Amino acid sequence: SQTIHQWPATLVQPVGSPLSLECTVEGTSNPNLYWYRQAAGRGLQLLFYSVGIGQISSEVPQNLSASRPQDRQFILSSKKLLLSDSGFYLCAFAGTGVTEAFFGQGTRLTVV
Amino acid sequence: QKEVEQNSGPLSVPEGAIASLNCTYSDRGSQSFFWYRQYSGKSPELIMSIYSNGDKEDGRFTAQLNKASQYVSLLIRDSQPSDSATYLCAVIRRGGADGLTFGKGTHLIIQP
Numbered sequence: 001s002q003t004i005h006q007w008p009a010t011l012v013q014p015v016g017s018p019l020s021l022e023c024t025v026e027g028t029s030n031p032n033l034y035w036y037r038q039a040a041g042r043g044l045q046l047l048f049y050s051v052g053i054g055q056i057s058s059e060v061p062q063n064l065s066a067s068r069p070q071d072r073q074f075i076l077s078s079k080k081l082l083l084s085d086s087g088f089y090l091c092a093f094a095g096t097g098v099t100e101a102f103f104g105q106g107t108r109l110t111v112v
Numbered sequence: 113q114k115e116v117e118q119n120s121g122p123l124s125v126p127e128g129a130i131a132s133l134n135c136t137y138s139d140r141g142s143q144s145f146f147w148y149r150q151y152s153g154k155s156p157e158l159i160m161s162i163y164s165n166g167d168k169e170d171g172r173f174t175a176q177l178n179k180a181s182q183y184v185s186l187l188i189r190d191s192q193p194s195d196s197a198t199y200l201c202a203v204i205r206r207g208g209a210d211g212l213t214f215g216k217g218t219h220l221i222i223q224p
Contacts (some may be wrong), residue, residue: 034211043216044156044200057210090155094211100146101202101212103155 002027006091006104013111019064019078021107023091026072031093033074034101035066038088050074051096086111115139118201118215126223131188133218135201138182142203145177146212147186150198160186191222 006023013019025031035047046059048066056066063082067075074091088108094101115138125131133147144163148156162168162175162184174187184203188195198219202212 032211036214044212044214046211046213049211059210092211099144100158100161102158106155108153 002093002102004091004093004102004104006107008107009105010108011110013081013109015083015111016080019076019081019085019109021076021089021091021109023074023076023104024072025074025093028072028093028095030071030096032096032101033068034092034094035074035076036090036092036103038090040087044090048076081111083111085109116201116203116213116215118199118218120216121219122221123218124221124223125191127191127193129191131191131195131220131222133186133188133199133201133220135184135186135215136182137184137201137203137213139203139205139213140179140182141205142182144204145175145184146202146204147173147175147184148200148202148214149195150200150217152198156200188220193222193224196220196222 003026033050036044037047038044050056050068053068064078088106090106091104092101117136147160149159150156160173160175162177165177165179168175172189176185198217200217201215
C-alpha cells in the first residue's frame with residue numbers, strides 16, 4: 001500500500017535559523033509530490049510541486065526552497081526563517097495524471 | 113484564476129440530520145473534484161472524489177457535481193458528532209501536475 005511519512009511533527013525554531021523538513025513516500029513510483037502550507041485560520045497554499053527527480057516548480061516566491069534528490073523523497077528548506085514562516089506544513093503525493101492527493105501527518109512549525 | 117470558494121461557517125447541524133456543504137470554482141478547466149475532511153490539528157483526509165456531472169454516493173456521503181454551474185457539493189446523511197470537522201473542497205485543473213487548489217474550508221459542527 002502507498003504511505004507517506006513526514007517529520008518532524010512539531011518544530012520550534014528561532015528567527016534566522018535554517019529549516020529542513022523531509023517527506024518520503026512508499027509503495028509508488030514516480031509520484032507527483034507537493035508541499036503545502038496552512039497558516040492559522042487560512043486555507044492550504046501550494047508552495048512547491050515536483051513531477052520528477054530534480055524537477056521543482058514554485059508557486060509562491062518566498063525564502064523557502066524545495067528539492068527532490070530521490071524519486072520518493074521531497075525536502076523543504078530555508079536558510080533563514082522568518083516569523084511569517086510559521087504554519088502547518090503538509091507534504092502530499094499523487095499518482096501521475098489527474099488523481100487525488102494524499103497527505104502526510106504535517107509539521108507544525110513555530111518560528112520564535 | 114484558480115479560485116475555490118466555500119462558506120467558512122461554522123455550519124451547525126443537529127445530530128441525525130443532513131449536512132450540506134457547498135463549493136464553487138472559477139476555473140472551467142478543472143476536471144477533478146475532491147472533498148477532504150480535516151480535524152483540528154490534523155492533516156486533511158480524502159473522503160470523496162468526483163469526476164463527472166451528477167451524484168456519487170459512498171456510505172453516508174454523497175458528492176454532487178455540476179460543471180455547467182461550476183458547483184460541487186457534499187451531503188452527509190445521518191450526521192454524527194464525529195463528523196464535526198473542517199471540510200475542504202479541492203479541484204485539479206486539466207493536466208493536474210500542479211496539484212490541488214483548495215478552498216478555505218467549511219467548519220461543520222454536529223450538535224448532539
